[in-house]
């Protein structure tokens with residue numbers, strides 16, 4: 652069984668959270684790790700604020716920006732996918748899915764690809780290849796798709812490990828806060844763009860697609876909450 656490991660930290664805007672976690676892994680502390688994670692996460696959080704602000708503004712939803720920014724909490728995750736050794740063939744690191752939360756920002760180490768995105772027409776997988784190590788991948792999740800009445804696309808993606816090198820990824824995941832009911836604002840709903848979805852509760856949808864892993868695509872989302 653190929654190795655896939657991950658570690659997640661909630662509420663990373665608070666440096667104490669990182670220091671606490673670091674002490675769990677290294678009882679004597681590890682300043683270099685906690686400083687690196689914290690400064691990196693700070694930049695990711697800033698990027699997420701900019702991206703979500705720009706997306707809402709591009710739909711003329713300026714007045715909802717602040718409310719939307721406050722309606723998500725962040726989870727920072729680090730993943731390691733073990734590279735192939737002599738006895739392993741190419742393997743799927745994560746099965747195909749759409750992300751369920753609002754937004755994902757990923758940074759994969761530059762030497763190792765792995766993430767593949769399905770084209771919108773569903774025909775091909777394309778390698779997501781940020782060419783420099785300073786590049787980020789931003790993925791729309793189901794919750795943002797519902798909030799914007801289907802006007803942004805949550806891509807199907809998976810991870811395929813093909814090389815010998817281990818693959819490391821850092822990601823920021825923006826999840827709706829508990830109890831939030833997501834509904835597209837009136838401003839983007841009209842006769843030409845009728846409301847697509849019922850009021851959407853993230854936790855209920857999360858559970859729906861968690862229990863049955865075949866329900867992690869756009870058609871299952873539509874079946875789940877189309878009006």
Ligand SMILES: O=C(O)CCC(=O)C(=O)O
Pocket residue numbers: 730745750757759765766808810820
């Ligand atoms: O490892 C990656 O690049 C993607 C991970 C992913 O798709 C996820 O955690 O939802």
Ligand SMILES: [Fe+2]
Pocket residue numbers: 748749750755808
């Ligand atoms: Fe994902």
